[in-house]
Amino acid sequence: xxxxxxxxxxxxxxxxxxxxxxxxxxxxxxxxxxxxxxxxxxxxxxxxxxxxxxxxxxxxxxxxxxxxxxxxxxxxxxxxxxxxxxxxxxxxxxxxxxxxxxxxxxxxx
Numbered sequence: 340x341x342x343x344x345x346x347x348x349x350x351x352x353x354x355x356x357x358x359x360x361x362x363x364x365x366x367x368x369x370x371x372x373x374x375x376x377x378x379x380x381x382x383x384x385x386x387x388x389x390x391x392x393x394x395x396x397x398x399x400x401x402x403x404x405x406x407x408x409x410x411x412x413x414x415x416x417x418x419x420x421x422x423x424x425x426x427x428x429x430x431x432x433x434x435x436x437x438x439x440x441x442x443x444x445x446x447x448x
Contacts, residue, residue: 341365341374341417348407352392352400361405368420375432376417380409410435 342365349357368374382390386408389396400406416430426432 341376346407347409348405349390350403350405352390352397355390357390358408368418370421371424372420373416373424373426373432374418375412375414375436377412377414379413381411382408383411386410412436 343362344365345360345362347358347360350359351357365374385394385396388394389406390408391397396406411434413433414431416426416428416432419426419428
């Protein structure tokens with residue numbers, strides 16, 4: 340079971356010099372969720388604007404809170420919760436994770 344992860348984002352709005360990493364504790368999986376080992380991610384134009392302090396996600400950020408960036412990902416499912424989950428360990432997935440209303444990843448073969 341994986342319980343820590345390195346994530347990248349910002350504490351303060353600004354230019355690309357504001358990007359930094361932090362180690363976070365991962366929550367326990369609940370019904371229908373999976374844990375994904377990220378092989379690739381990206382920072383897209385929406386996240387560049389968010390980093391600069393513009394848009395819906397930036398408006399939700401608390402003053403001293405860490406804001407992770409990089410919602411698009413490609414990776415491999417390494418843990419699933421429950422027998423009725425549509426994914427299985429080893430599935431390759433690509434998707435937009437957790438932005439803005441928590442969309443689900445798409446399985447690719």
